[in-house]
Amino acid sequence: MGIQTSLSDIRIDSQGERLSFDASFIAVEVARLLREDQTSAIREFLETQELADIATLIEELDEGDDLTVLRLLDLHDQAEMLGYLRASSQVALATRIPRRELVALMGAMSHDERADLFKQLDEEAQEAILPALSKAEREDLRRLAAYEEWTVGSVMTSDYATLMPEMTSTQAIEALRAQAIEAETIYYAYIIDEGRKLVGVVSLRDLLTARPRQRVSEIMDREPIWMRADGEQEDAARLISRYDLLALPVLDNNDRLVGIVTADDAMDVAEEEVTEDFYKGSIVQPIELSVAEATIAMLYKARIFWLVLLVFGNIFSGAGIAYFEDTIAEHLSLLFFLPLLIASGGNAGTQSATLMVRALATGDVRPADFGKLLGREVLIALALGLTMSLAVSMIGVWRGGPDIAVVVALAMVSIVLMGALIGMCLPFIFAKFDRDPAAASGPLVTSIADVLGVLIYFTIAARVLEI
Amino acid sequence: MGIQTSLSDIRIDSQGERLSFDASFIAVEVARLLREDQTSAIREFLETQELADIATLIEELDEGDDLTVLRLLDLHDQAEMLGYLRASSQVALATRIPRRELVALMGAMSHDERADLFKQLDEEAQEAILPALSKAEREDLRRLAAYEEWTVGSVMTSDYATLMPEMTSTQAIEALRAQAIEAETIYYAYIIDEGRKLVGVVSLRDLLTARPRQRVSEIMDREPIWMRADGEQEDAARLISRYDLLALPVLDNNDRLVGIVTADDAMDVAEEEVTEDFYKGSIVQPIELSVAEATIAMLYKARIFWLVLLVFGNIFSGAGIAYFEDTIAEHLSLLFFLPLLIASGGNAGTQSATLMVRALATGDVRPADFGKLLGREVLIALALGLTMSLAVSMIGVWRGGPDIAVVVALAMVSIVLMGALIGMCLPFIFAKFDRDPAAASGPLVTSIADVLGVLIYFTIAARVLEI
Numbered sequence: 001m002g003i004q005t006s007l008s009d010i011r012i013d014s015q016g017e018r019l020s021f022d023a024s025f026i027a028v029e030v031a032r033l034l035r036e037d038q039t040s041a042i043r044e045f046l047e048t049q050e051l052a053d054i055a056t057l058i059e060e061l062d063e064g065d066d067l068t069v070l071r072l073l074d075l076h077d078q079a080e081m082l083g084y085l086r087a088s089s090q091v092a093l094a095t096r097i098p099r100r101e102l103v104a105l106m107g108a109m110s111h112d113e114r115a116d117l118f119k120q121l122d123e124e125a126q127e128a129i130l131p132a133l134s135k136a137e138r139e140d141l142r143r144l145a146a147y148e149e150w151t152v153g154s155v156m157t158s159d160y161a162t163l164m165p166e167m168t169s170t171q172a173i174e175a176l177r178a179q180a181i182e183a184e185t186i187y188y189a190y191i192i193d194e195g196r197k198l199v200g201v202v203s204l205r206d207l208l209t210a211r212p213r214q215r216v217s218e219i220m221d222r223e224p225i226w227m228r229a230d231g232e233q234e235d236a237a238r239l240i241s242r243y244d245l246l247a248l249p250v251l252d253n254n255d256r257l258v259g260i261v262t263a264d265d266a267m268d269v270a271e272e273e274v275t276e277d278f279y280k281g282s283i284v285q286p287i288e289l290s291v292a293e294a295t296i297a298m299l300y301k302a303r304i305f306w307l308v309l310l311v312f313g314n315i316f317s318g319a320g321i322a323y324f325e326d327t328i329a330e331h332l333s334l335l336f337f338l339p340l341l342i343a344s345g346g347n348a349g350t351q352s353a354t355l356m357v358r359a360l361a362t363g364d365v366r367p368a369d370f371g372k373l374l375g376r377e378v379l380i381a382l383a384l385g386l387t388m389s390l391a392v393s394m395i396g397v398w399r400g401g402p403d404i405a406v407v408v409a410l411a412m413v414s415i416v417l418m419g420a421l422i423g424m425c426l427p428f429i430f431a432k433f434d435r436d437p438a439a440a441s442g443p444l445v446t447s448i449a450d451v452l453g454v455l456i457y458f459t460i461a462a463r464v465l466e467i
Numbered sequence: 468m469g470i471q472t473s474l475s476d477i478r479i480d481s482q483g484e485r486l487s488f489d490a491s492f493i494a495v496e497v498a499r500l501l502r503e504d505q506t507s508a509i510r511e512f513l514e515t516q517e518l519a520d521i522a523t524l525i526e527e528l529d530e531g532d533d534l535t536v537l538r539l540l541d542l543h544d545q546a547e548m549l550g551y552l553r554a555s556s557q558v559a560l561a562t563r564i565p566r567r568e569l570v571a572l573m574g575a576m577s578h579d580e581r582a583d584l585f586k587q588l589d590e591e592a593q594e595a596i597l598p599a600l601s602k603a604e605r606e607d608l609r610r611l612a613a614y615e616e617w618t619v620g621s622v623m624t625s626d627y628a629t630l631m632p633e634m635t636s637t638q639a640i641e642a643l644r645a646q647a648i649e650a651e652t653i654y655y656a657y658i659i660d661e662g663r664k665l666v667g668v669v670s671l672r673d674l675l676t677a678r679p680r681q682r683v684s685e686i687m688d689r690e691p692i693w694m695r696a697d698g699e700q701e702d703a704a705r706l707i708s709r710y711d712l713l714a715l716p717v718l719d720n721n722d723r724l725v726g727i728v729t730a731d732d733a734m735d736v737a738e739e740e741v742t743e744d745f746y747k748g749s750i751v752q753p754i755e756l757s758v759a760e761a762t763i764a765m766l767y768k769a770r771i772f773w774l775v776l777l778v779f780g781n782i783f784s785g786a787g788i789a790y791f792e793d794t795i796a797e798h799l800s801l802l803f804f805l806p807l808l809i810a811s812g813g814n815a816g817t818q819s820a821t822l823m824v825r826a827l828a829t830g831d832v833r834p835a836d837f838g839k840l841l842g843r844e845v846l847i848a849l850a851l852g853l854t855m856s857l858a859v860s861m862i863g864v865w866r867g868g869p870d871i872a873v874v875v876a877l878a879m880v881s882i883v884l885m886g887a888l889i890g891m892c893l894p895f896i897f898a899k900f901d902r903d904p905a906a907a908s909g910p911l912v913t914s915i916a917d918v919l920g921v922l923i924y925f926t927i928a929a930r931v932l933e934i
Contacts, residue, residue: 048690052710173675180676187654187671204654204671208640209647223515241738243519244731246713263730264711267737271708274741275825282821283814290831291822296843300850303818307851307883308858310814315862317806322866325799332792335802339784339917342806347750347777347910351770354749355758358742364757376763383767384774391775395782399789416774442909443814450806 023053027060034065043072051077055084058093067096079108082117091120103132110184112157112265115144144259152236153229155269156250156259161189165199165217169210176204184262188247191220196256198226198249226251229258234273237266280438281357283310306443313447317342320454327462333400334461337408338454340392345415345453346446348384349423352377353445356427360437367431377424378417385416407464411457418456419449490520494527501532510539518544522551525560534563546575549584558587570599577651579624579732582611611726619703620696622736623717623726628656632666632684636677643671651729655714658687663723665693665716693718696725701740704733748824748905750777773910780914784809787921794929800867801928804875805921807859812882812920813913815851816890819844820912823894827904834898844891845884852883874931878924885923886916 033042046054046069054073058066058081070078070093082090082105094102094117106114106129118126118141130138140158147153161183163172176186189207191200200220210219226249227236240248240263248266250259279286283306287294294302321328321338328334356373359365365373389412396405423445427437500509513521513536521540525533525548537545537560549557549572561569561584573581573596585593585608597605607625614620628650630639643653656674658667667687677686693716694703707715707730715733717726746753750773754761761769788795788805795801823840826832832840856879863872890912894904 050692050710177675180672186675205647208644208653225517241731241734243517246730263713263734264708267708267730267734270734270737275829278825279821282818284818284821290829291826292831292836292840296847296850299822299843299847303815303847304851304854306818307811307814307855311807311811311855311859314807314810317810318803321805322800322803325802328802329796329799332796333789335792335795336785336789338788338805339809339921340778340781343781343784343914343917344774344778347774348770350910351749351751351773354745354751355766358745359758362742362757364759369759373759376766380763380766380770383763384771387771388774388778392778443817447810450810454806 023056024060026057030057030069031061031065034068039068039072042069046072051081052084055081059085059089063096066093075104075108079105079110082109083113087116087120090117094121095125099128099132103129107133107137110157111140111144111159112155112184112259115141119145147229150232151229152227152231152233152250152261153259155233155236155265156229156261157184157265158259159184160247160249160257160260161186162257163189163191163202163216165191165193165215165220167216168212169207169214169216169219170212172202172207172216173204176207184260185247188245188260190249190257190260191216192257198224198251198255198257200224201249224249227261228253233261233269236261237269237273240266241270277361277436277438280436281441283307283441283443310443310447314450316451317454320451320458324458324462327458327465331400331404331461331465333404334407334458336399337392337396337404337411338457341408341411341415341457342450342453344388344412345419345449346442347419348381348416349419349445349449350442352381352420352423353427353440353442354423356424357437357440360427360431367428370428374421374424377420381417381420382413384420385413388416389413403465407457407461410464411460414456414460415449415453418452419445422448422452490523491527493524497524497536498528498532501535506535506539509536513539518548519551522548526552526556530563533560537564542571542575546572546577549576550580554583554587557584561588562592566595566599570596574600574604577624578607578611578626579622579651579726582608586612614696617699618696619694619698619700619717619728620726622700622703622732623696623728624651624732625726626651627714627716627724627727628653629724630656630658630669630683632658632660632682632687634683635679636674636681636683636686637679639669639674639683640671643674651727652714655712655727657716657724657727658683659724665691665718665722665724667691668716691716694728695720700728700736703728704736704740707733708737744828744903744905747903748908750774750908750910777910777914781917783918784921787918787925791925791929794925794932798867798871798928798932800871801874801925803866804859804863804871804878805924808875808878808882808924809917809920811855811879812886812916813909814886815848815883816886816912816916817909819848819887819890820894820907820909821890823891824904824907827894827898834895837895841888841891844887848884848887849880851887852880855883856880870932874924874928877931878927881923881927882916882920885919886912889915889919 030042033039058069061069070081073081082093085093097105106117109117118129121129133141144153144156144158159182161176161179163175167175172189176189180186187204189202189204190198191202193199200217200222201224202216202220206219225239225243225245227239229250229252236248239245240261245263247260247262249257250261252258276286285302285305287298287302289298291299356365360367389409392412393405393409396408426440426445430437430440497509500506525536528536537548540548549560552560564572573584576584585596588596600608611620611623611625626649628643628646630642634642639656643656647653654671656669656671657665658669660666667684667689668691669683669687673686692706692710692712694706696717696719703715706712707728712730714727714729716724717728719725743753752769752772754765754769756765758766823832827834856876859879860872860876863875893907893912897904897907
């Protein structure tokens with residue numbers, strides 16, 4: 001009873017954070033009950049829980065205990081629960097399940113999750129399982145596992161519901177009823193001809209509201225939205241989001257239906273993409289594991305490349321300063337303004353890059369809009385630069401007299417303008433060369449702006465102060 | 468015919484980018500057909516198109532033309548299409564629709580979209596519409612429009628399907644058939660008692676596969692996942708994603724069912740949140756419109772605050788340099804290494820912040836893990852710092868002799884360590900004080916690391932070189 005209350009609390013709170021915390025607490029309780037052989041108490045508890053939560057619980061249990069708890073679920077729930085485990089936990093568990101049991105379990109899994117698990121297993125385990133599967137399962141597994149990681153094919157599933165165009169709506173509903181146990185969803189059904197070519201899509205809702213004798217061919221949408229299996233999975237997620245679909249049919253290059261992508265899988269794809277973009281716009285290289293799981297060596301490797309690269313960028317700034325050593329030695333008060341001017345160029349550039357990267361990603365701005373935006377950016381940067389040079393020139397008068405104030409004011413306008421233009425152009429240049437604009441990250445913009453900022457500042461200083 | 472081909476191409480390509488480009492092209496075609504009074508050709512074309520695409524087309528049309536094209540759709544499609552328009556376009560269009568027509572249209576809209584539109588209208592328009600609505604519609608509208616923008620209540624809809632527990636599965640399917648025209652979804656149905664308290668949820672799939680005489684009360688899930696109407700909408704999106712739901716029931720504080728959040732609305736919430744987080748971690752303040760639509764003044768305002776704020780941060784760096792003017796005057800070669808050392812501290816800090824912000828957002832790391840991670844971060848930072856000081860000290864020997872090399876090497880290790888620790892701690896400090904860790908952005912970390920970097924570098928230089 002104590003266990004039940006704590007897990008139901010989660011839903012009221014609905015905090016992902018609370019959840020993982022409680023799961024480890026419940027895992028201790030479950031382990032205790034296992035020691036006391038109170039399996040029926042655990043079974044009762046599991047019945048009231050969501051499979052996603054049970055997956056989190058199983059990940060928290062010790063080796064051995066996890067398998068015992070898994071076996072308290074019926075086969076169908078076991079198969080579905082496996083889909084909620086992290087890939088690494090899934091494989092770790094699967095390798096400890098006896099072969100015959102694993103084959104039965106994989107037979108009950110949804111086809112996409114089964115293929116994902118299969119791909120993760122080592123060759124030996126794969127070879128052991130294949131002969132035990134039916135021919136149809138084997139072929140399905142091979143086909144789904146063959147798609148590359150970034151493709152629509154790799155996230156689609158082949159257990160979709162199909163109908164024939166000449167069925168009446170009553171017959172169609174009956175057919176869906178029969179397919180309900182196997183199919184990933186029966187809310188959309190796909191109408192295919194003899195050659196498995198997709199001819200239409202119909203929703204269960206439309207079937208239910210149709211007249212009983214009406215034929216599927218009269219109700220179905222004859223121009224459904226679809227994608228090729230070798231298309232990009234991000235595009236599938238985008239289509240599902242844009243057209244509010246529950247599932248998207250996937251065709252091979254001969255227009256034959258080979259799978260569907262469901263909305264929940266599309267949501268996972270979209271979330272992965274966000275993390276990917278997050279790292280792409282940063283100066284950390286992507287890491288395979290979560291930060292908590294990664295080793296020190298992995299994190300070192302993910303960071304050292306950019307750090308060293310950016311040091312070399314800054315050597316140019318240093319060389320720039322060294323070049324003007326004489327001017328600096330004569331006017332040491334120039335140094336006071338160095339960090340402030342240099343940083344402003346980088347900051348203005350980071351801002352422009354941020355705005356452009358996001359706008360290009362959401363489609364608010366297209367590469368063709370570059371010219372139109374450039375003029376506006378110049379005006380904005382001038383306004384920003386003038387505001388800041390006003391503020392800074394007053395400090396200039398105070399710290400170094402009117403000459404220095406003029407230098408600092410002129411430098412500020414020029415550097416902000418230069419930084420903003422670099423920050424704006426870089427994402428477009430990346431897009432032009434088919435690279436992700438998100439890679440035009442802040443530190444990259446900053447490094448370029450730093451070098452140019454040093455040169456601009458001291459060039460102006462040398463000219464103004466020597467006259 | 469020409470129009471049809473170009474719009475169908477979009478689906479094959481499935482590029483959001485292509486779409487908006489073609490929509491403006493098609494808008495020209497449609498405008499031409501309107502001038503030539505070929506409305507039937509347009510109607511034929513519209514019938515083959517998705518409502519989301521028609522919405523994009525209508526946004527591209529001139530005032531007047533858009534209303535004409537809208538009226539070529541039947542009422543139900545008009546209502547659904549409106550939901551795909553951007554909020555600003557929706558209001559602009561709605562204010563030009565005659566009152567009686569608008570009332571009919573709003574009657575056909577889904578309840579959440581109707582309430583969203585109503586909220587956007589000015590008071591005069593609201594007052595004009597309210598009396599024309601039925602009492603039930605009026606109350607529904609007022610109730611839905613009353614929720615604050617960030618709540619679950621503001622994204623939920625009240626047109627859900629309900630069943631009674633004593634119905635047989637056959638009766639239940641019949642009841643859903645009757646509710647199919649009005650309800651947002653019939654794939655999940657909610658079972659409520661006389662007091663409208665939620666007692667269970669059942670899927671249409673489970674109803675279809677149940678025995679015909681089986682009662683809803685036997686089939687339904689008695690412990691469904693739900694949320695309070697005043698909860699945060701991001702949490703609703705998270706629950707829907709975690710448990711792979713098609714819809715989430717929403718209860719008021721008396722446990723009465725007041726609405727549902729559908730998966731497609733949850734996807735929109737998740738996408739908005741990404742954009743929000745993106746700006747939160749940047750030095751641009753959020754802007755209401757897209758970059759392309761925003762005025763120069765709006766963009767200026769969104770940027771000047773952080774730019775000025777960060778300038779003041781850099782004044783401290785400048786003051787730090789000024790404080791060590793004598794040391795610098797004696798050893799001008801120190802200046803060569805200034806940009807490189809300072810930037811490395813900021814870069815290492817930005818990296819740590821990036822990793823921590825993302826890990827805290829995805830839940831991979833919890834605030835309680837701070838202690839455990841701190842020790843690891845020190846080791847990683849030392850490894851990074853040592854690698855870099857090795858490289859840099861060689862340049863030090865070449866540019867300034869062994870003394871300078873020692874100073875630069877020592878400074879590099881200290882500065883990288885300092886930067887990494889600031890970048891790591893800042894997100895946790897923000898989380899501790901209930902602020903979003905994402906606000907611990909790169910430039911904030913960099914500014915702090917810059918000031919300390921200057922002090923560390925020249926303090927070490929002063930000590931080592933004066934001995």
